[in-house]
Amino acid sequence: MNNPTPFHEGYYLRGEGSNYVDYSWMPEATLPLAATIKKLLGINDGDRLLDVGAARGYLVKAMRMLRVEAFGYDVSEWAVANCHFDVTEFMRTSYDPHPMSYDFITAKDVCEHIDPDTLRSMMLDLTSMMRQAMLIVVPLAAVDGGPYICPKDEQDATHINRWALPTWIKFLESIDRRLVVSGGYYVPGIKQANSSWEHSCGFITIKRI
Numbered sequence: 001m002n003n004p005t006p007f008h009e010g011y012y013l014r015g016e017g018s019n020y021v022d023y024s025w026m027p028e029a030t031l032p033l034a035a036t037i038k039k040l041l042g043i044n045d046g047d048r049l050l051d052v053g054a055a056r057g058y059l060v061k062a063m064r065m066l067r068v069e070a071f072g073y074d075v076s077e078w079a080v081a082n083c084h085f086d087v088t089e090f091m092r093t094s095y096d097p098h099p100m101s102y103d104f105i106t107a108k109d110v111c112e113h114i115d116p117d118t119l120r121s122m123m124l125d126l127t128s129m130m131r132q133a134m135l136i137v138v139p140l141a142a143v144d145g146g147p148y149i150c151p152k153d154e155q156d157a158t159h160i161n162r163w164a165l166p167t168w169i170k171f172l173e174s175i176d177r178r179l180v181v182s183g184g185y186y187v188p189g190i191k192q193a194n195s196s197w198e199h200s201c202g203f204i205t206i207k208r209i
């Protein structure tokens with residue numbers, strides 16, 4: 001398949017420009033992750049969720065196993081075409097920016113890949129689509145433009161935004177002043193592999209009140 005993005009088969013399966021190797025369904029990790037996100041955001045059974053940067057749809061599958069009406073979006077044609085067979089009908093390479101169309105949105109390890117202008121436009125869409133809350137997870141730099149705190153995050157050649165947490169929060173606050181943005185460095189149950197690198201990961205929530 002002719003894929004105009006760098007997120008091709010080699011990216012997910014062979015570590016070509018990424019820190020992935022054999023990116024596959026791991027229920028022992030993804031189901032607890034989904035349960036943590038569900039609890040953190042207050043997602044109820046039957047709520048609609050959009051996972052942005054869904055890759056091969058593993059979080060979508062896990063959320064659906066936990067009775068969430070989950071859907072996935074990713075720019076990678078290869079990832080969507082090769083998603084888990086259980087979620088094929090729920091995965092797309094585009095999204096419909098219809099206002100208030102999802103209760104919750106997740107974007108884990110996504111926003112650092114997108115140039116700021118494109119990211120701002122996308123976030124305007126996503127925040128309008130969100131009825132309740134969004135969770136964003138990003139790798140952090142100690143200072144804007146500097147190296148990532150966790151060395152593993154340097155392995156991905158597609159990372160663009162090297163920001164400290166306050167910069168992420170300021171950027172996201174500027175999207176829509178009617179929304180409440182908050183962030184921290186730890187959420188038990190998410191990104192435990194980076195726990196030895198203090199303040200290496202940002203967990204940001206955007207809420208509509």
